Amino acid sequence: MKATCWMGPNDMQVREVPDPSILNRRDCIVKVTSTAICGSDLHLYNGFLPLMEPGDILGHEFMGEVVEVGPGVGNLKVGDRVVVPFPIACGNCAPCEAGATSLCENSNPNAHIAEKLLGHTASGIFGYSHLTGGFAGGQAEYVRVPFADFGPMKVPEGLTDEQVLFLTDILPTGYMGAEMCGIRPGDTVAVWGCGPVGQFAIASAYLLGAEKVIAIDRFEYRLQMAREKAGAITINYEEVANVVDVLKDLTAGRGPDHCIDAVGAEGHTHGVQYVHDRAKQALRMQTDRPIALREAIHACRSGGTVSVIGVYTGLIDKFPMNAVMNRSLTIKTGQTHVHRYMKPLLERIQKGELDPTFIITHTMPLDRAPEGYRMFNAKQDRCEKIVLKT
Amino acid sequence: MDTALGADSNGRAVTAAATEPPVGSALREESRPDRGTAAAYQRIVDADRGTGGESLANFLGAFSIGLGLAEFLAPYAINKVIGVKHPDDRSLTTTRLMGLREIGHGLAILGNQQPAKAVWSRVAGDALDLALLGRTMANPDNDRGRTAFAVANVLAVTALDVMCARELSRQPRTATHAKLEEGIVVTRRGVTVNRPVEECWAAWRDLQRLPTFMRHLESVTELDARRSHWVAKAPAGRTVEWDAEIVEEREHELLAWRSVEGAQVRNAGRVTFHPAPGGRGTELRVQLEYEPPGGKLGSKVAMLWREEPGQQVKDDLRHFKQVMETGEVLFSDATKRRGPHPAQPDDKPAQL
Ligand SMILES: NC(=O)c1ccc[n+]([C@@H]2O[C@H](COP(=O)([O-])OP(=O)(O)OC[C@H]3O[C@@H](n4cnc5c(N)ncnc54)[C@H](O)[C@@H]3O)[C@@H](O)[C@H]2O)c1
Ligand SMILES: [Zn+2]
Ligand SMILES: [Zn+2]
Numbered sequence: 001m002k003a004t005c006w007m008g009p010n011d012m013q014v015r016e017v018p019d020p021s022i023l024n025r026r027d028c029i030v031k032v033t034s035t036a037i038c039g040s041d042l043h044l045y046n047g048f049l050p051l052m053e054p055g056d057i058l059g060h061e062f063m064g065e066v067v068e069v070g071p072g073v074g075n076l077k078v079g080d081r082v083v084v085p086f087p088i089a090c091g092n093c094a095p096c097e098a099g100a101t102s103l104c105e106n107s108n109p110n111a112h113i114a115e116k117l118l119g120h121t122a123s124g125i126f127g128y129s130h131l132t133g134g135f136a137g138g139q140a141e142y143v144r145v146p147f148a149d150f151g152p153m154k155v156p157e158g159l160t161d162e163q164v165l166f167l168t169d170i171l172p173t174g175y176m177g178a179e180m181c182g183i184r185p186g187d188t189v190a191v192w193g194c195g196p197v198g199q200f201a202i203a204s205a206y207l208l209g210a211e212k213v214i215a216i217d218r219f220e221y222r223l224q225m226a227r228e229k230a231g232a233i234t235i236n237y238e239e240v241a242n243v244v245d246v247l248k249d250l251t252a253g254r255g256p257d258h259c260i261d262a263v264g265a266e267g268h269t270h271g272v273q274y275v276h277d278r279a280k281q282a283l284r285m286q287t288d289r290p291i292a293l294r295e296a297i298h299a300c301r302s303g304g305t306v307s308v309i310g311v312y313t314g315l316i317d318k319f320p321m322n323a324v325m326n327r328s329l330t331i332k333t334g335q336t337h338v339h340r341y342m343k344p345l346l347e348r349i350q351k352g353e354l355d356p357t358f359i360i361t362h363t364m365p366l367d368r369a370p371e372g373y374r375m376f377n378a379k380q381d382r383c384e385k386i387v388l389k390t
Numbered sequence: 391m392d393t394a395l396g397a398d399s400n401g402r403a404v405t406a407a408a409t410e411p412p413v414g415s416a417l418r419e420e421s422r423p424d425r426g427t428a429a430a431y432q433r434i435v436d437a438d439r440g441t442g443g444e445s446l447a448n449f450l451g452a453f454s455i456g457l458g459l460a461e462f463l464a465p466y467a468i469n470k471v472i473g474v475k476h477p478d479d480r481s482l483t484t485t486r487l488m489g490l491r492e493i494g495h496g497l498a499i500l501g502n503q504q505p506a507k508a509v510w511s512r513v514a515g516d517a518l519d520l521a522l523l524g525r526t527m528a529n530p531d532n533d534r535g536r537t538a539f540a541v542a543n544v545l546a547v548t549a550l551d552v553m554c555a556r557e558l559s560r561q562p563r564t565a566t567h568a569k570l571e572e573g574i575v576v577t578r579r580g581v582t583v584n585r586p587v588e589e590c591w592a593a594w595r596d597l598q599r600l601p602t603f604m605r606h607l608e609s610v611t612e613l614d615a616r617r618s619h620w621v622a623k624a625p626a627g628r629t630v631e632w633d634a635e636i637v638e639e640r641e642h643e644l645l646a647w648r649s650v651e652g653a654q655v656r657n658a659g660r661v662t663f664h665p666a667p668g669g670r671g672t673e674l675r676v677q678l679e680y681e682p683p684g685g686k687l688g689s690k691v692a693m694l695w696r697e698e699p700g701q702q703v704k705d706d707l708r709h710f711k712q713v714m715e716t717g718e719v720l721f722s723d724a725t726k727r728r729g730p731h732p733a734q735p736d737d738k739p740a741q742l
Contacts, residue, residue, distance in 0.1 A: 020735040055732030092715040109725040134724025
C-alpha cells in the first residue's frame with residue numbers, strides 16, 4: 001500500500017510499504033477514504049518530538065471503511081463506515097471508564113519510555129512517534145486500528161467524509177479547550193492561534209455561551225476566517241505593540257475570563273523574546289517556545305482559566321508561575337479525550353448547529369502529501385486545512 | 391500538684407506537664423485513618439528508606455573504576471589532559487599509582503558493606519589529587535589553563551563525594567541493606583488493576599499462566615500443589631531452570647514462594663493483593679529477591695543495573711494489568727518485533 005512516511009525532519013515521502021495485518025484480537029483494518037494533516041503532525045515534521053524512526057507512517061486524523069475485523073471485535077463488520085479517534089484507548093482501565101481516554105493505561109506499548117520522560121504514560125496515539133507507542137498512522141491506504149470494539153464510531157447515512165472527518169481530533173479538541181474553561185454568561189474568551197484547532201475553539205466557546213471571543217494570530221487570511229466564519233473579534237499580533245494591553249482595552253481592564261492556547265510548542269513572535277526562545281531551543285536548553293502560553297497567562301483575569309490545547313513536547317523556559325500562583329489562575333490541559341465528544345458533536349453536526357467543513361481550504365490525493373506538509377507548515381496559498389483522499 | 395518547676399507570669403504554679411506545649415491530635419479519632427492501614431502504608435515507605443544517596447554512590451563507584459583504568463592504562467594522555475607539557479617517568483608512575491588507587495576506591499564503594507566509609511576514603515583521595523595538581527600548576531613549564539580546568543573538575547567531584555558521603559552516613563540501615571550485604575538483590579514494584587481481588591488472585595495462582603505476561607519466563611509447570619518447575623530465559627539464548635515451592639499462601643491476600651535447594655540462581659518472591667481504596671480494583675505488590683552469581687560484589691554490580699530487574703518486574707506487572715483489564719497484551723507495528731523498527735507494518739504477516 002501507499003503510506004506517508006516521515007524520513008527525517010522536513011522530509012515526508014509517500015512510499016510503498018507492506019499492508020497492515022491484525023496483530024491483536026481486538027484489532028480491525030480500515031481502508032482509509034479521507035485523512036488530514038494536523039498541526040500536531042507539524043511538530044513531528046519540524047523534528048520537535050523525540051523518538052522518531054525514519055519510515056514512521058504519520059497521520060492520526062482518518063476515516064474509512066472496515067475491511068477486516070479481529071476475532072475479539074463484536075460490534076463492527078466488514079463494510080462499516082467509521083471515524084477513528086486519535087488516542088488509542090482500551091475502554092476497560094480506570095481512566096477509560098471515567099471518559100479520560102487519552103490517559104488510557106493499556107494502549108502504549110512503550111509505556112516504560114514515556115514513564116521516564118513524563119513520570120507516567122498517557123495513551124498510545126496513531127502515527128505520533130514511538131513515545132506514544134510506535135503505531136503506524138492513517139495517512140495511508142490502510143491502517144490497523146487496535147481496540148476497534150471501543151474506539152471507532154459508525155457514521156450515519158447521509159453525511160459526507162468532510163462533515164465527520166474532524167470528529168477524529170480537532171473538532172473535539174477545540175470543543176474540549178472551550179469546555180475546560182467552564183464558560184458562564186457574559187464571559188470573554190481569548191484564543192491564541194487561528195489554525196483549525198483555534199477556529200473550532202472559537203466556535204465551541206460561542207456554542208458554550210461566551211459573550212465574545214477574541215482571536216489572535218498573524219496570518220490575515222486566518223484572522224479573516226475567524227471573523228467571518230467563527231464570529232471572533234480578531235487581533236493581528238504583528239500590528240499591535242502589546243496584545244495584553246489590547247485585550248485589557250477590550251474588557252475594560254478586566255482581562256479575558258478564559259484564555260485558550262491553541263498554538264503550542266512552536267509559538268512565534270516578533271522581537272527579542274523570539275530570538276531568545278529560538279536560541280535556547282537551538283542550544284537544547286528548552287525544547288518548546290511557550291510564547292502564546294506566557295502571553296495567555298499574563299492576559300487572563302485574576303481567578304480565570306488558562307486552557308492549554310496546543311501541544312508541548314518537552315521543557316519550557318521562563319514560565320510565569322508567579323502570575324499563576326498569585327492571581328489564582330487555573331490551568332487545564334490535555335490531549336483530547338476524543339471518544340467522549342464524538343457522539344454529542346456528531347449530533348450537533350446533524351442538527352446543523354455546527355458545520356466543521358468551513359476550515360477546509362485544500363483537498364488533494366494522498367500522493368501529494370509531502371507538498372501538503374510543506375504548504376501547511378509554511379502557511380502558503382492561504383492554507384488552513386488539507387484533506388488527503390486515497 | 392507538688393512537682394511544680396516554676397511559676398508562669400500570673401504567678402500560678404506550673405507543673406511539669408504544663409511546661410510542655412499541650413500535646414493533642416490534629417483530628418478527632420473518628421476522622422483519622424485506621425491505625426492498621428496507616429501503619430501498613432508507612433511500612434511500604436520504610437522498606438525503601440536508606441536508599442537515598444545510593445545511586446550517587448554507585449555512580450561514583452563506576453566513575454572511580456573508569457577514571458582509574460584510564461589513569462593506569464593511558465597515563466601519558468591523562469598527563470596531557472591535566473596540562474603536564476612533558477610528562478617524565480616520575481609523573482607517569484604517579485599517574486599509574488593514582489589510577490590503581492581510583493580503581494581500589496571504586497571496588498570498595500561497589501563491594502563494600504559500608505559504602506559511606508568507602509566514599510569518605512574517596513574524599514581523602516580527592517585531597518591528594520588536588521595537592522598533586524597544585525604541584526603541576528606551580529611548575530611554569532606546564533599549561534596552567536589545562537591544569538586549572540583539571541582542578542575545577544576534581545573540585546566538582548570532591549563536592550559530589552562529600553555530599554554523597556554525608557548522605558550515606560546519614561541514611562538509616564534497613565532490611566534491604568542487610569539483604570544486600572548477604573549478596574541478595576531485592577526488587578519491589580506495584581500495580582493497580584481495575585478488576586476485583588478474587589479475579590487477580592485466581593489469575594496469578596494459576597502459575598502455568600504466568601509466562602503469558604512475564605515475558606522472561608519460558609514456562610512454569612506445576613508438579614504438585616506446592617511445587618513447580620520454572621524455566622526462564624537468560625542472556626545469549628540460554629535458559630535458567632529451578633524448582634520452586636510455595637511457602638505461604640493466604641487466599642486472595644498473599645502468595646510467597648522460593649527456589650528449593652540446588653537452584654542455579656537462588657530466588658524468592660511474594661505477591662500481595664489488597665482491594666484498592668474507593669473501588670479502584672486491586673493493589674498488587676510484588677517483591678522479588680535473587681542472589682546473583684559473584685557474591686557481594688556481584689550483587690552490588692547487579693544493583694548498579696537495579697533498573698533492570700526493576701524494569702522487568704514493572705513490564706511484567708503492566709502486562710498482567712493489560713491481560714486482566716483488556717484480555718491481551720497490546721502490540722504496535724514497531725513493538726511487535728525486537729529492536730528499533732519504524733511504525734510501519736511488517737512484510738511478513740504476523741500471526742495472532
Ligand atoms: N490537545 C490536543 O489533543 C490537540 C489536538 C490537535 C492539535 N493540537 C495542537 O493544537 C495546536 C494547533 O494546531 P493547528 O492544527 O491549529 O496548527 P496550525 O499550525 O495550523 O496553527 C497554529 C497557529 O498558531 C499561530 N501562532 C503562532 N504563534 C502565535 C502567537 N504567539 N500568538 C498567536 N498565534 C500564534 C500560527 O500563526 C498558526 O496560525 C498544535 O500545537 C497542535 O499540536 C492539540
Ligand atoms: Zn491532530
Ligand atoms: Zn484504557
